[in-house]
Amino acid sequence: MDPQATQPAAAGARLGRPRDASRDTDILEATIEVLAEQGFDGMTIDMVAARAGAGKATVYRRWPSKADLVIDAVACMKKRDLDPAQLPDTGTLRGDLIALVRAPSAADADRKMHVMGGILSLMSREPELARTAYAAILQPRITANRILLERARDRGETRPDIDVDRLAALMPAMASFRTLAQREPITREFLISLIDDVLLPAAGVVRAAV
Amino acid sequence: MDPQATQPAAAGARLGRPRDASRDTDILEATIEVLAEQGFDGMTIDMVAARAGAGKATVYRRWPSKADLVIDAVACMKKRDLDPAQLPDTGTLRGDLIALVRAPSAADADRKMHVMGGILSLMSREPELARTAYAAILQPRITANRILLERARDRGETRPDIDVDRLAALMPAMASFRTLAQREPITREFLISLIDDVLLPAAGVVRAAV
DNA sequence: CGTATACGAAACCGGCGAGTATCGGAAATG
DNA sequence: CATTTCCGATACTCGCCGGTTTCGTATACG
Secondary structure, eight states: OOOOOSSSOSSSOOSSSOOOHHHHHHHHHHHHHHHHHHHHHHOOHHHHHHHHTOOHHHHHHHOSSHHHHHHHHHHHTTTSSOOGGGOOOOSSHHHHHHHHTOHHHHHHHHHHHHHHHHHGGGTTTOHHHHHHHIIIIIHHHHHHHHHHHHHHHHTTSSOTTOOHHHHHHHHHHHHHIIIIISOOOOOHHHHHHHIIIIIHHHHTOOOOOO | OOOOOSSSOSSSOOSSSOOOHHHHHHHHHHHHHHHHHHHHHHOOHHHHHHHHTOOHHHHHHHOSSHHHHHHHHHHHTTTSSOOGGGOOOOSSHHHHHHHHTOHHHHHHHHHHHHHHHHHGGGTTTOHHHHHHHIIIIIHHHHHHHHHHHHHHHHTTSSOTTOOHHHHHHHHHHHHHIIIIISOOOOOHHHHHHHIIIIIHHHHTOOOOOO
């Protein structure tokens, strides 16, 4: 084994043309797009390759199967995510929540929800995918909400006995329901009315003067 | 056309062995079951026929395609539904809501949610199915909640300015989110905590003495 | 320049499932 | 009993898609 430890050095830098790393990200992004539009079963590898401007062979050289590609693509959504270390801190729960639903974040959340809908029916058959999707799509948002709620509770802004778990899941639940099941768009008005008419009253935050 | 208007009479009562109406209901029920377990793409006509104890020909004699069968099966879920004329009326909003989440109703709702999850990725490509599914699965529950909320508001039990639309969708949204996305079971404790810790506080109902 | 690998494109293979056809038997009419 | 249609079972066709291979070309190393 390892007949020539001459030039190839420690690891990598093998012979021949090196892989183009830009194909990886293009393929993963194309996978997310097609997944959001068509769902897992409606998505074909040819669609992904065409969208990425790549050949099928280039896809299969990197991922052994369609399922592996999708799991990897979903997992990669987690990276460009909201960092819990730099959550908004405006001094009020309402200010923090409003800051969290600003436009670019909302558009990203919308695509994530469609991806979630596209793989829903698979999740019972693919536990690994289910866990990956939850960690990449839902977990970060719910965790952020939980941190904001606990902060507000600890400074006495909410009732002390609020059910943090339920309230942290409230906005993602209502938003996904509206997008996927009711098929109505998520508007800023919708999100703000959710905050002001449902979440804050449920947390016992006294309504500020209009 | 119509060469022999002799015996066949006005309509129906044609020649030969008549259709067995029990096969229709068996096939529709089997369709719902397989749909809830496998999703639309995972479901095959052979699965449905086998589950119903029928042959494929018997299925295709009644429905021209898989899509038509599924649309019909989903639409039929609406029938055995909660009748808005006989909603609970216990005198308090909390009593009405608790009565609405009793066990048999909850089990039915759980299966409906799984059906919803199984057809989610299709709904963008099949608008008719999307409308049918909404009318059969979500609409009745939301409408019931809306009626109970308006009744409570009109007798002064809630704040007068509650957002009925948002609050009526709250329980279905949180329940479907927990079932489909978080993949955790819907327990009676969960539903009651939803009522007591989220919905009633958001509606401004004063908490009764423990 | 020779070798080895990556690339996009396209041909190819194999399995699966929607939909059709056939068969032997059962149930209705006449 | 003859006819017609239904029934469950099964064999069949056919298109699609996951996955593999081939081909001509491009890009690295030595």
